[in-house]
Amino acid sequence: MPRKPQQPRAHATVGAIVEAGFISLARHGVENTTTRHIADIAGVSVGSLYEYFANKEEVxxxxxxxxxxxxxxxxxxxxxxxxxxxxxxxxxxxxxxxxxxxxxxxxxxxxxxxxxxxxxxxxxxxxxxxxxxxxxxxxxxxxxxxxxxxxxxxxxxxxxxxxxxxxxxxxxxxxxxxxxxxxxxxxxxxxxxxxxxxxxxxxxxx
Amino acid sequence: MPRKPQQPRAHATVGAIVEAGFISLARHGVENTTTRHIADIAGVSVGSLYEYFANKEEVxxxxxxxxxxxxxxxxxxxxxxxxxxxxxxxxxxxxxxxxxxxxxxxxxxxxxxxxxxxxxxxxxxxxxxxxxxxxxxxxxxxxxxxxxxxxxxxxxxxxxxxxxxxxxxxxxxxxxxxxxxxxxxxxxxxxxxxxxxxxxxxxxxx
DNA sequence: GGCATATCCGAGTTGAATCCGAACAATTAG
DNA sequence: CTAATTGTTCGGATTCAACTCGGATATGCC
Missing domain, CATH: 1.10.357 (Tetracycline Repressor; domain 2)
Known part of the structure; x- marks a missing residue:
């Protein structure tokens, strides 16, 4: 169960993940866009990603x-x-x-x-x-x-x-x-x- | 490296796999179409599938x-x-x-x-x-x-x-x-x- | 500062894709 | 017809990405 971001820091994380999604997609295509890629590009860990998104689909x-x-x-x-x-x-x-x-x-x-x-x-x-x-x-x-x-x-x-x-x-x-x-x-x-x-x-x- | 089917039996297998692909896709959608599904529907084992197709993409x-x-x-x-x-x-x-x-x-x-x-x-x-x-x-x-x-x-x-x-x-x-x-x-x-x-x-x- | 809560982390678990070596079937040589 | 060879099938073993979890760290409030 993903949580809602409350502090500004968390909002920034969510934003970075979404942006990283676009970047990874443009760079590697859907097939090769992994949660790890997205997390890396966003500069957070996979764990954090799953803190706010139930699964990759939600990203x-x-x-x-x-x-x-x-x-x-x-x-x-x-x-x-x-x-x-x-x-x-x-x-x-x-x-x-x-x-x-x-x-x-x-x-x-x-x-x-x-x-x-x-x-x-x-x-x-x-x-x-x-x-x-x-x-x-x-x-x-x-x-x-x-x-x-x-x-x-x-x-x-x-x-x-x-x-x-x-x-x-x-x-x-x-x-x-x-x-x-x-x-x-x-x-x-x-x-x-x-x-x-x-x-x-x-x-x-x- | 996938092989070319030579005997009629093998052609039938390849045909069955392709048809099973359509069936599985229609039944479960792309996301949930696994090689195992396809192989099961085609009535062959996963191994056979990979005999003729390098990967799922090729199917x-x-x-x-x-x-x-x-x-x-x-x-x-x-x-x-x-x-x-x-x-x-x-x-x-x-x-x-x-x-x-x-x-x-x-x-x-x-x-x-x-x-x-x-x-x-x-x-x-x-x-x-x-x-x-x-x-x-x-x-x-x-x-x-x-x-x-x-x-x-x-x-x-x-x-x-x-x-x-x-x-x-x-x-x-x-x-x-x-x-x-x-x-x-x-x-x-x-x-x-x-x-x-x-x-x-x-x-x-x- | 100290407590409560929010956020972050990354090694570990799970399951699907793929590999591989043995078993089985067909074909061919003798 | 039998043995050797080549084609085909099988399903357990391996790999890798998605996702989980328990603990570490940061933030905000008193």
Whole structure:
């Protein structure tokens, strides 16, 4: 039964362990990330690690939470601005920011992200999905013509998942054959043309 | 150093181990899939497993190869037919077949795929990517108006990765909020509208 | 300072991955 | 057909990483 850190010293230990988790993962990959590695990098003993985490899995969970908080913290304040943008700009802004976040600290988060989908249970990714779905809904509200779009849940699912995974996969590609700019432009065009096409279809169906 | 099976009995053993891998994975998840489990399900001893596979990883590699062969074997013969279809039909046909394959044998392949999609080294997924890129190119050839589309590599990357991951993610969702039919229709619309939009843009730029 | 509590430590235990040498089966030479 | 050789299987022994535990050290409060 892991304990809650109470003194500042203990909080620092927990923080160091989580950070060490990212570092070890980026350095050795998941397979070769042992509790001993993590403890060593964090500068504490294995015993201390198990003082605050029931098992290795929980360290990953904590890393995940950290990452989610980071992403949400980045996107949420942008929402009011994003909502007023042209749809292509929105896609671009979001994707460039997302890339920058993932590539920070030598791709520490990116490396984790490419494993997370497998490790992390659904409900841990959920906050990000909800956030993006929320953004989508707010965007539609601010652009009344979009209210006519049908089946937003399905389209949201496609755009969010398709977008996120495509970018993660692109960034982990060792030597990409296309430029990131082209990818971003492509995704923007995709969404924009979809919207235009659907609106046209809805309009002619009146 | 693992050996190559030579006698039919040994081939059967190897086959049983690979199949047992899928079964164990579907039953217990990756975490709890041990070599002992796999050997037990296959009806052989651990020793035999290590006779043909250097380590557990290699069992997974073999499963991967099996899966890729399965997918390629399904898609390749369809290409001549797909290439003549309307683009929405093509997307639908491909996705329904893909789903059926993944859900065969109680989702044996799906379970593996959701693990492999993130973990498998690039070069192991490559054949599927190449196959789909090939399909895309052939499709463009058969529909000359599409030749005007710009930046096919980037769009191919988006459509292939976005499509595949979206579907895998959808199928592993415990209780999806949208119907698979809607997802398929959405993806079809996405691609179709994109094509129309781009052609329109290219046309007006003449 | 002295007590209570929080934190840290690392050798020891446990179990899964992997190795290995003997037993068993198939194939081949004579 | 028998013996020798080569292929196959087996399961106990070994190794290494996850995790535990009892004691040592640090912190905060009186």
């Amino acid at each position: 990953f969970d904590a890393m995940h939470e950290h990452m989610v908080r980071e992403v949400v913290g980045m996107v949420r304040p942008l929402i009011p601005t994003l909502v007023r943008m042209d749809i292509r700009e929105l896609v671009a802004e979001l994707l460039y920011r997302f890339r920058d976040l993932l590539e920070r600290d030598d791709g520490r988060y990116l490396r984790y992200m490419s494993y997370a989908a497998y490790f992390a249970p659904r409900d841990q990714i959920e906050p990000i999905n909800r956030l993006l779905m929320d953004l989508l809904m707010k965007y539609v509200m601010h652009h009344p013509r979009l209210v006519r779009l049908g089946n937003l849940p399905a389209m949201g699912f496609i755009m969010i998942n398709g977008g996120v995974f495509t970018v993660i996969r692109y960034l982990t590609e060792p030597n990409p054959t296309v430029a990131f700019d082209d990818l971003v432009r492509g995704l923007g065009d995709m969404v924009a043309h979809f919207v235009d096409g659907e609106l046209q279809r809805a309009g002619s169906a009146d | 997974f590699d073999a499963m991967h190869e099996h899966m890729v062969r399965e997918v390629v074997g399904m898609v390749r013969p369809l290409i001549p037919t797909l290439v003549r279809m309307d683009i929405r039909e093509l997307v639908a046909e491909l996705l329904y077949r893909f789903r059926d394959l993944l859900e065969r044998d109680d989702g044996r392949y799906l379970r593996y795929m959701s693990y492999a999609a993130y973990f498998a080294p690039r070069d192991q997924i490559e054949p599927i990517n190449r196959l789909l890129m090939d399909l895309l190119m052939k499709y463009v050839m058969h529909h000359p108006r599409l030749v005007r589309l710009g930046n096919l590599p980037a769009m191919g990357f988006i459509m292939i990765n976005g499509g595949v991951f979206t579907v895998i993610r959808y199928l592993t969702e415990p209780n999806p909020t949208v119907a698979f039919d809607d997802l398929v229709r959405g993806l079809g619309d996405m691609v179709a509208h994109f094509v129309d939009g781009e052609l329109q843009r290219a046309g007006s730029a003449d």
